[in-house]
Amino acid sequence: MNIPLALEIENLTFRYRSRTEPAIKNISLSVAQGQLILIAGASGCGKTTLARCINGLIPRSYKGELSGRILLQGQDIAGLPLARISQLVGTVLQDPERQILGTRVLYEVAFGLENLGLPRDEILHRVEEALDYLNISHLRDRETFNLSGGEKQKVALAGVLAMNPSILLLDEPLASLDPASAQEALELIRRLSDEGMTVLMVEHRVEDVLKIHPDRVLFMMDGEIRYDGDPDGLTKAVDYREVKLPAKMIIQRAAAYPPPPLLQALPDVILSAEEEPLVRFEDVSFGYEEGQRVLDKINLDIRRGDVIAVLGPNGAGKTTLVKHAIGLLKPKSGRVLVQGRDTRHLSVAEVANTLGYVFQSPSHMLFAPTVHDELAFGPKNLGHKLEDIEKQVAEAVEIVHLNGMEQDPPLALSFGQQKRVSIAAILAMRSRILVMDEPTAGQDYKNYMDFMTSIVQMQGFQAILFITHDVDLAVIYANRVLLVNQGRLVADGKPEEVLSNFERLTANRLVPTSLLQANLEYLPRAGHFLSAEALAHLPPP
Amino acid sequence: MLVTWRYRERKSLIQSFDPRAWIIFFACFLASTLFFWDLRYLLFFTAIALLTVFTSGVTWQESRRAWLFITGFILFFAFFTFLTGRGGVELYRVEHIIAQYAAPFTILGWRPTLWITAERIMFSASMILRVFSIASMTILIPYSLNPALYGVTFRKLGMPDKIAYGMDLTMRFIPTFGRDFSLTMDAQKARGYEIEKLSGGLFEQVRKLAPLIVPVTIHAIMGSEDIIDAMDLRAFGIGPRTWLQELHYRQRDIALITFGMIMVLTSAALSLFTYRLWIPEFLLALAQ
Structure with missing residues (x-):
């Protein structure tokens, strides 16, 4: 007897109603039962559209022109209702925060089964089973809103698994997770696949996914599949600047190209000794409630020339620390000095x-009808003179390369351009220190690397501080790393010092990356950390 | 924190009933109160409201703002109707004047005069009791009914699945919305925006709120697309759904519903005779 393929796609093309060009073109694909497949590609390459075709949202919720055929377990899904498809394909969306619909874990996991109208006893049994399988039975009665990112992801997955699908479709499951949680999620996905589940995973973080040895990798570009084969072949078939590959492979490949230009962070800064710090934390402690310690006796100076990466797990206190620096929060004890003045006596x-x-997320701040007005908003609030504002806005536009877009509405720009507008809005205020929270979130590898490279080399700032989960960003761009956990400053120093202690990294839920390992091998020659492309041009260790 | 839940489990009269029974009783109470303007009958409903308030376990500290708002609202309107005499005209045709105070000035030939009449006094007093009884019973609901049960409560009361689940969904996303709002607030504060310094006329003030309203709205719209996808992908709305939460009527619930029903029917019958203001004799005597 022939076992039907888990998924078969024949000549699939789809164009959204509002677009002139198709989002995916002539996709053909066969997936056998139990395969684990990674679907990679830059933003806008069509991966999400392909996922929506497979789970039936296209053409049922998203209208447009669809041609070709999709078969799930040998069944053509064209005539099937979404309810039936949802029992064949379980989908976990990118942001679990928006996917979780129940106020409590129990009701969230039961949601799909309730909709199918199953008897109450069966629902309870299947919910318990799914929670137990993912080892999260202890979360059963918790409120979903208060779960951590990793817990939310597992709860969303449990809700999908409870419906017993034969194919699991994961849309960027690692996007909001800290490194240790991402690793746990990947191990879980591997286990599901090993036990017979067919898994399709759309993900930017190719290097991380390769660690769990997917059976097959698809690389998409311009709505088409450009590569379909085993993981080894991918590293040869794609541009190493577009997909994040393991550092060793980049080093091998990049050696054939000219070396990248030297990174010149903060070009305006001329360092002089014995200068007053821009920001100083003195024994700063803080808690949102009485008796709680979100920050615990933090001592810290931010000086001119610092490019600081703040690393640490979710809930470590990183954002709370930064909010103290910008005066949004005031310490419960100790003090924060900004250019010598106590933030308690300063307004934000x-x-x-x-x-x-x-x-x-730039969408949390963009509101004005034009880019020009958006950039002028900050300096106007700070009471700058009108003629100065015009000059500052023009300079900021120039620096972030948004020339010609001054009259465009910021909300109609692409995500990457919106991110640039949000940086320019800070530049136009003539702030001296740029502080960024997860600057690479929501961008694909090439975009965020280009973005970070231009930001740290931008004129106008005297120091930069960014919060990140990505150890490699700290390796490549920072000249100082702060490691924060449980409200304490666990380590503060040069990246070469802080990141070389793997035991400490693991204890703080960070995972040493291949780039970090390669850098440590090259360190005696290089003297400091470099990008993989730059390492490629050093003699091998 | 912008969003705080008022509900918590308490040892209270309200929470000793099934939420459906309480909602039905509340509806009966509401309808019954609206049948009367006669102060003597209204006192009965005020007594029920007071009993519920004092056995609700809701502390003054946690509900102070709601009470102060309601009190201010009631007193303002009662005083306003008392001054103008508007609102009660359909209940009485003749007014018995107790006192009158004319202003020492005229506006375009009209001299403002305050008429204190027996009818206006009683109308204001009745209005205070009516609104107070209804408002205090209403205030207690968010403190006493478990938000996690809103959906199933209204489903079991006969609402369609989609609308009933919509209530659960609202409860689920209020904190998310609150978090988005405070993020935007922080982002704009960091750009020197100070909401405390809003000035100008109403339209100008609304315009100046755009830095908060626009991002929060855009975010909510973007988020709702994901929420709809997530619901569709898990078969929402394909047919009658099972509600995992269960509610069971007990004897005391049946008793409460019966009491509510009798109350509303009796009130309807009585109101045929008493839908008018009651003026005590001593007030009429004062007017003579």
């Missing part, structure tokens, strides 16, 4: 003259 607006904070 006054601190903004020194520190500019770029939030994770």
